[in-house]
Amino acid sequence: MSDFLSNFNKSNYDNTKEKKLREDSEKEPSIKQEPKTVALTESFTEKISEAPTKMGPFNAETEKNERSTSFAIEQETTQQTLRNQPDDDTEIDPTYHKKRKKKFLLIGLGAFITLCILYFGYYQMTHVELPDFTGKELAEARAWATENKLKLKVDSSYSKEVEVNKVISQKSKKGSKIKKGSELTIQSSLGADPEEKLTLPDFMTMKKSEAEKWIKDNQAENVSLIDEYSDTLEKGKPVRFEIVNKEVTKDTYKRKDKANMYYSKGKETFEKNISVPDFTKKMKAEVESWAKTNDIKVTYEEASSAEIPAESIISQSIAKDQKVAKKDSLTVTVSLGKGFIVPNFADYTQEEAGTAVEGLNLQAKSVFTNSVPYGQLISQSVEAGTQLTSKDDLKVKIYYSAGQPYLKDLRGNTLEGDLQKQFYDEFQSKGANIQYTVRYVDSAEPKGTVVRMSAYNLYVPLEYTVALDISLGNLEGASNQPPKSSKNDSGKEQDSKEMPS
Numbered sequence: 001m002s003d004f005l006s007n008f009n010k011s012n013y014d015n016t017k018e019k020k021l022r023e024d025s026e027k028e029p030s031i032k033q034e035p036k037t038v039a040l041t042e043s044f045t046e047k048i049s050e051a052p053t054k055m056g057p058f059n060a061e062t063e064k065n066e067r068s069t070s071f072a073i074e075q076e077t078t079q080q081t082l083r084n085q086p087d088d089d090t091e092i093d094p095t096y097h098k099k100r101k102k103k104f105l106l107i108g109l110g111a112f113i114t115l116c117i118l119y120f121g122y123y124q125m126t127h128v129e130l131p132d133f134t135g136k137e138l139a140e141a142r143a144w145a146t147e148n149k150l151k152l153k154v155d156s157s158y159s160k161e162v163e164v165n166k167v168i169s170q171k172s173k174k175g176s177k178i179k180k181g182s183e184l185t186i187q188s189s190l191g192a193d194p195e196e197k198l199t200l201p202d203f204m205t206m207k208k209s210e211a212e213k214w215i216k217d218n219q220a221e222n223v224s225l226i227d228e229y230s231d232t233l234e235k236g237k238p239v240r241f242e243i244v245n246k247e248v249t250k251d252t253y254k255r256k257d258k259a260n261m262y263y264s265k266g267k268e269t270f271e272k273n274i275s276v277p278d279f280t281k282k283m284k285a286e287v288e289s290w291a292k293t294n295d296i297k298v299t300y301e302e303a304s305s306a307e308i309p310a311e312s313i314i315s316q317s318i319a320k321d322q323k324v325a326k327k328d329s330l331t332v333t334v335s336l337g338k339g340f341i342v343p344n345f346a347d348y349t350q351e352e353a354g355t356a357v358e359g360l361n362l363q364a365k366s367v368f369t370n371s372v373p374y375g376q377l378i379s380q381s382v383e384a385g386t387q388l389t390s391k392d393d394l395k396v397k398i399y400y401s402a403g404q405p406y407l408k409d410l411r412g413n414t415l416e417g418d419l420q421k422q423f424y425d426e427f428q429s430k431g432a433n434i435q436y437t438v439r440y441v442d443s444a445e446p447k448g449t450v451v452r453m454s455a456y457n458l459y460v461p462l463e464y465t466v467a468l469d470i471s472l473g474n475l476e477g478a479s480n481q482p483p484k485s486s487k488n489d490s491g492k493e494q495d496s497k498e499m500p501s
Helices: 002-007 010-027 036-055 060-084 096-126 138-147 208-218 284-294 416-426
Strands: 127-129 151-157 167-170 177-179 183-189 223-228 238-243 259-264 297-303 313-316 329-335 361-367 377-380 395-401 433-441 450-453 463-471 485-487 493-495
Touching: 138 151, 138 183, 208 223, 284 297, 284 329, 416 433
Parallel strands: 151 183, 223 259, 297 329, 361 395, 433 463
Antiparallel strands: 127 177, 167 183, 238 259, 313 329, 377 395, 450 463, 485 493
16 A cells, blocks of 8 residues: 555556546547546645655654545545546437426326316215206106205295196306205296186086196186086087085185086996896895995885894896896895784774784773773774884774763772872773862861762763862861772772871
């Protein structure tokens, strides 16, 4: 290393420099070497050559320092030269800076475009293009708003031009972008105003097609055209016009009021395709159900029958398995059960009449009469020969003659308290209006005893009044004991009761 430093002086450095320059010129580098490194080396060399002069006489220590310094300078110079000198195989492009600038420009442009695409994608995801709902169904707008996560605000109003539940207008224009989650306002139609008065035409002079046109033009949806069958009017003829609310007249009719206009469909005809069952001995309810299902008119007749139970069918006007059509007529005879023939009760005594016919409620009774002998039939509530059935009142009243009323002697053994019952049972219950009057008299007989009668023991008319004297029991010798007993018409004894004064 010391030999290298001793040989490295200014003259050697110059020779080396010149040799290097010749080699570089032969290779014709694309870019001239900058002399900066050489100048630096020369300055360091000059300092080394000047160093011994400034430092004084040369000695071993000085030589050692010079060698260290020269080595350091050589290292620094070599490294600086290597950094500034391009490789022998490297070529520097003169358009390098322009290409580098263009590269950065393209990178910036790409970043801008990327940001634009990202913003556009975000905008597309958060916004939706609004279609034109004008004239479309409100349900379609609701479905679209729900699908695109928008709040739909609906303002409704009456309109004769736009049908009910269709969109009249929208606040935002067609094609505009609207952010999801925001509110979309539209106006929908409620149809024509139901409170508007309408002048009704004379439908009875209009054809059905004319009535339909009037309904459409006036949006009178509550006027219904109904077709019905008619046996008297030709097809298409007006039948009748009715307003459902009876309080509404033609002059006060509004669009909201319901009305019906009927037109004839002509006479209804049906095919005979319904088979008639055998209803014999079947219940009447079964016939009613079949007739209702098949729309058959049934006429019910009644008759008694000892063999067919009550409410069952005895016979029918159309035989089994014959075909009939809707609206056809069928007659069936319904059993009333066993019939009862009312006899002539003149052939029976009063005692026999009560059980003359089993199944009838027979009530035999005796009544007074001035014209019919005792025990003979006066009348019966149901004429003889009449047939009674389960639908009839099976009670029959029979009246026999009790002859002429007979007034017995009531003196001495009859009390005042028994008179009401005795006169009712003896006379009034049997049709004779026999009355009595009472007068109270002084008497030694027990108090309340009948002591005198204006008439007794004789036949009297059906209308008669007898005067009775009743004892006050206030005379000497009077007994407070009532008569022990008295006998009625049947000969049975009855107890006498003392009546209070």
